Amino acid sequence: MNVSTSFVIRVLALVFISVVIQVAAVSQISIFGVSADLSPLVVMSVGLLAGSITGALVGFGMGILIDLVLVQTLGVSALLYIAIGYWSGRLRELRDPAHELVPLGMGAAATAVAGIGMALIQFLLGVDAPVSLLLLQQIFLTVLVNSLIALPVYAVVRRALSPALPDDPRRRRQRRYTTGGLSPLKRPSEGLGGSVRSVSR
């Protein structure tokens, strides 16, 4: 997969702008007592659109940027977002899902992975304070809120990246096959029809 400079610039701009918007605005808006988290959704969208390697690289970059900007333990978010970007990309490469609601399901899964993964890493690093069972409710609500915005976020990411997306050989083959009129179900009857008409004339 060849990656153009335009694509790299667009991805970098997307990562930077989404982190700034997340930190400066989205985090301060409370819905059902929680804030939406754009980061896993953006990483998931890039993975679905550009494949596993790009997804993992974007996940790593976004995770590091978030950890730097928010002064968190460096590497924690990166580790989680690599997994999200990679598996979103693998889903595209293995299944090539075409259903319109795939980003919604993937958005929910990505947010759940981010929330549960963060909890697990924090437990491994050590938590002194008591942990409330409401943490599970908070994670669930975040997944719900992120699911609601997953489709618009995916649409925005696709719009931002589509002019520069690397050409996928598999999709190119599929396009040629379907638009070239070579379908074995149609061609014999069409051909037959054409020859019959020509004979009758």
Place this chain on the structure above:
Amino acid sequence: MHDKQVRRRRAVLALLVAVSLILLSAYFGESDGGPLHSVQRGIVTVLSPVQQGASTVLAPVRDIAGFFSSTFHAKTEVAQLKKENATLIFTNAQLQHDRIQNQQLTSLIHLDTAIGVSAYRPVSANVIGEDPSLWYDQIEVDAGSDQGVARDQPVIGENGLVGLVTDVTPGASIVTLITDHTLEVTAEVEDGTGDVGVLQPSVGNPSELVLSDLPTSANIQQNQTVVTAGFRSGKLDSFYPPEIPIGIVSNANEDTLASSGSVQVSPLVNLRHLEVVQILTKPQAGTTRASLVP
């Protein structure tokens, strides 16, 4: 060709995971003055003006969303506040009487050291960034060392304590909120005897704190106010001045208090809707400190 692609993909994945783990280990192991922490502070310094600009530009969006969110909760809050108001009217009358009596007695024995927040040299700051995760309760504000802000200075909001400054750059600071799992505050319950305990967050529940290490015989009731204890014990000083309100006792179960010496506290400040805070840049000036009861 396919094998080459698979190997390349796996190599990239392994490399990224390894780099993340190395960064995590190195960051976790180093001190606050370490190179990774310094890089982090450098990035915050560079990006804080951008965040400040973005925060200003996106303020109308935040306000509109905040309006709808507030309206959603308003109905339930009105009923609760009416109930609380009825109780507070009686309490207030009693407190007014006590205040007058207290003023008279303190002036009699020349111990009138009452001072306002202005004595702690407060610096106002706007919130320009907030952490979305449930594990790091931090905000970024647009005042830093250029404005006299330093590490470990307390931060207050409209109604009470918000948190502590944990990182400073010339133009911005990171404030760790009292609901973050790394923060503990020595607090006192205004229950007549001034029982002192350690206030900890309840991770995953941003509207609740746990005041623990209380005397099991303490007579703590619901709706009593919890304030900073501001202890001084030899050279050991609390970061927080005394008498800064933190929250109210939301659940004081007698059995829990007797068995574990803890009660639940609701913060007075809505930590999800912070826009302006005050950093107390001289928190110890002219204050008479309470002593910690062992």
